[in-house]
Amino acid sequence: MSDVATITFTPKLSHLVVTILVVQVICGSFFTYDILASVFGLRASSINWQLRELIEIGAIAGLLLGSVLGFMALRRTETRMHKAEGQVRLASGAFMEVVNEHYERWGLTPAERDVATFAMKGMSIQEIAALRETSAGTIKAQTNAIYRKANVSGRPQLMSLFVEELIADEHR
Numbered sequence: 001m002s003d004v005a006t007i008t009f010t011p012k013l014s015h016l017v018v019t020i021l022v023v024q025v026i027c028g029s030f031f032t033y034d035i036l037a038s039v040f041g042l043r044a045s046s047i048n049w050q051l052r053e054l055i056e057i058g059a060i061a062g063l064l065l066g067s068v069l070g071f072m073a074l075r076r077t078e079t080r081m082h083k084a085e086g087q088v089r090l091a092s093g094a095f096m097e098v099v100n101e102h103y104e105r106w107g108l109t110p111a112e113r114d115v116a117t118f119a120m121k122g123m124s125i126q127e128i129a130a131l132r133e134t135s136a137g138t139i140k141a142q143t144n145a146i147y148r149k150a151n152v153s154g155r156p157q158l159m160s161l162f163v164e165e166l167i168a169d170e171h172r
Contacts, residue, residue, distance in 0.1 A: 020065045027059030098165050106149040115142045119155055120162075 036042070099120075103113050111132070118128045125143070129136045143155075152158050 017069060020062055020069065023058055023062035024066055027055055027062055030055055031059065095162065098162055102150070102161065106146075108146060108149060112142050112146050112149075115139055116146045116158070119143060119146070120159055 099117070103116065108116060114132065115128055118131065123131070125136050125139045129139045132139065147154060147158065150158055150161065152161065
């Protein structure tokens with residue numbers, strides 16, 4: 001990972017960012033006024049060429065520093081996004097690992113495993129029955145068998161078993 005991606009905005013760096021933005025706004029305003037004054041003939045007097053050069057150098061420096069800071073912010077955001085995506089993938093994989101271990105321990109049949117997974121996804125008995133192309137009564141019987149084998153009273157307790165185990169793994 002590059003140093004650019006790990007830069008944090010300290011108060012000192014924040015002041016620098018604000019300063020650069022102020023320089024950009026002042027220079028941008030000057031150039032906008034200069035162009036509009038030329039177009040509409042509003043210029044009363046011209047400014048010293050040395051002052052104009054200093055303003056242009058300030059504008060260039062502001063634009064370059066703004067570009068660098070924008071690039072740094074983009075890299076930092078991309079790095080955070082990739083890290084978050086990786087954590088989500090790990091959590092998802094870890095969750096399914098825990099779920100499958102419990103299914104094995106409880107001795108669930110393949111059909112019960114499917115029903116348990118659909119139930120944990122929040123699907124209703126009717127939705128599960130439609131997906132499995134079976135009757136709602138069969139799904140009810142399978143969910144009751146799942147709850148009995150898991151030693152829980154219903155869907156919320158079933159979910160809490162997995163969530164508690166993931167939380168416990170996180171703290172280990």
